[in-house]
Amino acid sequence: MIVTADDFGAAGEVNEAVEVAHRRGILSAASLMVGAAASADAIRRARLMPTLRVGLHVVMVDGRPTLPSSAIPLLVNRRGWLRSDLVAMGCLLARSSQARRQLAAEISAQFEAYRATGLRLDHCNAHKHFHLHPVVSQLLISIGAGFGLRAIRVPRESRRLLAGIDPNDHGFPSIAAPFAALLRRRIRAAGLCTTDQVFGLQWSGHMTKHRLLNLIRNLPAGLSEIYLHPATGPYAGHAPGYRYRDELEALLDVEVLAAARLVKVGGFGDFMTQEAPRHAIT
Numbered sequence: 240m241i242v243t244a245d246d247f248g249a250a251g252e253v254n255e256a257v258e259v260a261h262r263r264g265i266l267s268a269a270s271l272m273v274g275a276a277a278s279a280d281a282i283r284r285a286r287l288m289p290t291l292r293v294g295l296h297v298v299m300v301d302g303r304p305t306l307p308s309s310a311i312p313l314l315v316n317r318r319g320w321l322r323s324d325l326v327a328m329g330c331l332l333a334r335s336s337q338a339r340r341q342l343a344a345e346i347s348a349q350f351e352a353y354r355a356t357g358l359r360l361d362h363c364n365a366h367k368h369f370h371l372h373p374v375v376s377q378l379l380i381s382i383g384a385g386f387g388l389r390a391i392r393v394p395r396e397s398r399r400l401l402a403g404i405d406p407n408d409h410g411f412p413s414i415a416a417p418f419a420a421l422l423r424r425r426i427r428a429a430g431l432c433t434t435d436q437v438f439g440l441q442w443s444g445h446m447t448k449h450r451l452l453n454l455i456r457n458l459p460a461g462l463s464e465i466y467l468h469p470a471t472g473p474y475a476g477h478a479p480g481y482r483y484r485d486e487l488e489a490l491l492d493v494e495v496l497a498a499a500r501l502v503k504v505g506g507f508g509d510f511m512t513q514e515a516p517r518h519a520i521t
Contacts, residue, residue, distance in 0.1 A: 240455070240458060240462065240463045240464065240465060240499075240502050240503070240504055241267055241268050241292075241434065241462070241463070241464040241465070241504070241505065241506055241507065241510075242265050242266050242267045242268065242464075242465050242466075242467070242490070242499075242504060243266075243267070243268040243269065243270060243294075243362075243464060243465070243466040243467070244256070244257045244260065244266055244268070244269045244270070244466070244467055244468070244469050245269075245270045245296055245364070245366075245466055245467070245468055246270070246272060246275075246296065246366075246468055247269040247270055247271045247272065247281045247285075247293070247296065248271050248272040248273070248275040248276075248277050248278035248280070248281035248282075248296075249272055249275045249276070249277060249474070249476065250275075250276060250277050250470065250474035250475065250476070250477075251277050251280060251474070252470040252471045252472050252473070252474040252483070253277070253281075253468075253469070253470045253474065253483075254277055254280050254281045254284055255470075255471050256469040256470045256471050256483070256487045257269050257281070257284070257291075257469065258284050258288065259471075259487070259491070260469050260487055260490040260491060261288055261290070261291045262288070263491055264487075264490035264491040264492075264495075264496065265490055265495060265496060265499040265504060266291075266467075266469070266490050267290075267291070267292060267504050267505050267506055267509075268291065268292040268293070268294065268361060268362070268505075268506040268507075269281075269285070269291060269292075269293050269294075270293075270294050270295065270296035270362070270364055270466075271285070271293055271294065271295060271296055271353065271356075271358075272296045272298055272302065272366070273295065273305060273349050273352040273353050273356070274298060274302065274303045274304060274305040274349065274352070275298070275302065275303060276303070276475075282356045282358065285356075285358055286357075286358070292359075292361035292362070292505065292506020292507065292508060292509070293358050293359070293360075293361055294360060294361045294362030294363055294364065294390075294506075294507070295349065295350065295353045295360060295362075295363045295364075296363075296364060296365070296366055297346060297349055297363060297364070297365045297366065297369075297370070297379065298321060298349070298365075298366040299314075299321060299328075299342060299345065299346070299365060299366065299369050299375065300321050300322060300323060300325055300328055300366065300367055300369050301320075301321060301322075301323040301325075301366065301367060302320065302321050302366055303320055303321070304319075304320070304321050304345055304348075305345060305348040305349050305352055306344060306345050306348045308320075310341070310344065311341040311342075311344065311345050312341075313331065313335065313337060313338040313341055314328075314338065314341050314342060314345065325367060325369065328369075329372050332372065332374045332375065333374060339374060339378070342374075342375070342378060343378050343382060346378055346379060346382050347382050350382060350383060350385075350386040350388075351386075353386070354386055359508070360386065360387055360388060360389070361390065361506045361507050361508050362389075362390040362391065362392065362506065362507045363379065363383055363388050363390070363391050363392075364391065364392035364394075365379070368394045368415070368440075370391070370422065371394065371415055371418040371419060371422060372418070373418070373421060376421070376422050376425055377425065379391065380425055380426070380429050380431065384429070388431065389431060389432055389507065389508070389511065390431060390432040390433065390507035390508075390511075391422075391426050391431055391432075391433055392433065392434070392437060392464060392466075393419050393422050393423045393426065393433045393434070393437060394415065394419060394437050394439075394440055395415070395416065395419040395420075395423075395436065395437060395440075396436060396437050396438050396439070396440050396441065397436055397438075397459065398441070400438075400454075400457060400459065401438075401441055401442070403457070404449075404450060404453040404454065404457065405442075405449075405450060408441070408442075432507055432510075432511055434461070434462045434463055434464045435459065435460075435461030435462050435463065436459055436461070436463050436464075437463070437464045437465075437466065438454050438463060438464070438465045438466075439464075439465055439466035439467060443468070443481075444468055444478055444480065444481030444482060444483070444486070445481070445482050445485075445486075446465070446467045446468075446485075446486050446489060447482070447485055447486075447489055448485075448488065448489040448492045448494070448495060450489075451465065451467075451489045451490070451492075451495055452489075452492070452494055452495050452498055455495065455498040455499055455502060456498055458502065462510055467486045467489075467490065468481055468483060468486055469483060469486045469487035469490055470483035470484070470486075470487065471483070471484065471487065472484055
């Protein structure tokens with residue numbers, strides 16, 4: 240399995256949790272926001288942890304852009320930040336070639352900023368899973384090819400397994416399944432890698448010890464990714480209601496550590512052979 244922390248670089252509280260959870264817990268990977276407020280600190284920490292598999296967390300909505308706002312006026316709000324209205328943004332990309340060109344420029348800038356860190360690119364995913372948008376997924380795959388991209392997250396999880404672990408949490412019907420299926424087909428057609436399943440959607444920000452422990456004990460066959468949002472506490476711009484500290488403590492828990500010893504844990508690069516590094520992991 241791959242155990243990933245998203246939003247690496249968002250704040251010092253996140254970066255500290257990533258380092259602690261990797262050095263003392265089961266965290267094996269992190270997704271870096273190159274334009275976030277504490278990205279420089281995250282990069283510094285990552286360079287001191289060569290066993291942490293780091294990838295790019297592409298931010299196209301609800302965050303700071305890498306390019307000047309004047310270069311991407313259709314993508315930003317009055318503050319100069321990337322727009323947070325995901326539905327409207329998705330519609331804009333579908334109908335405006337100018338918006339698509341601006342987004343392509345921003346994605347390229349983020350890949351370029353990641354390359355400048357000198358860190359190996361283990362994987363890529365998108366903030367708020369915005370790469371489920373068909374236009375965005377096409378751009379991400381085509382642009383990423385020029386930067387050595389080899390693996391992309393497909394956010395799709397087994398609701399049956401979740402119900403068995405936490406029967407009182409009924410969740411909500413997913414409307415993303417068709418988009419996830421399209422993303423998976425595109426990834427495989429491009430010769431890139433993805434996992435067999437991902438966990439963290441329904442319990443985003445609420446991956447407690449009970450949930451994490453039982454996911455590990457009941458992992459399906461194949462390769463799974465479990466992603467979390469650990470932090471030492473709330474920070475500027477944090478998501479309301481997220482149990483950041485509980486997620487960090489779950490990654491450090493002794494029972495979780497014991498369960499993880501029975502599973503091979505790493506990053507995407509650890510599960511790709513040298514002979515066929517760009518084939519989908521199945």
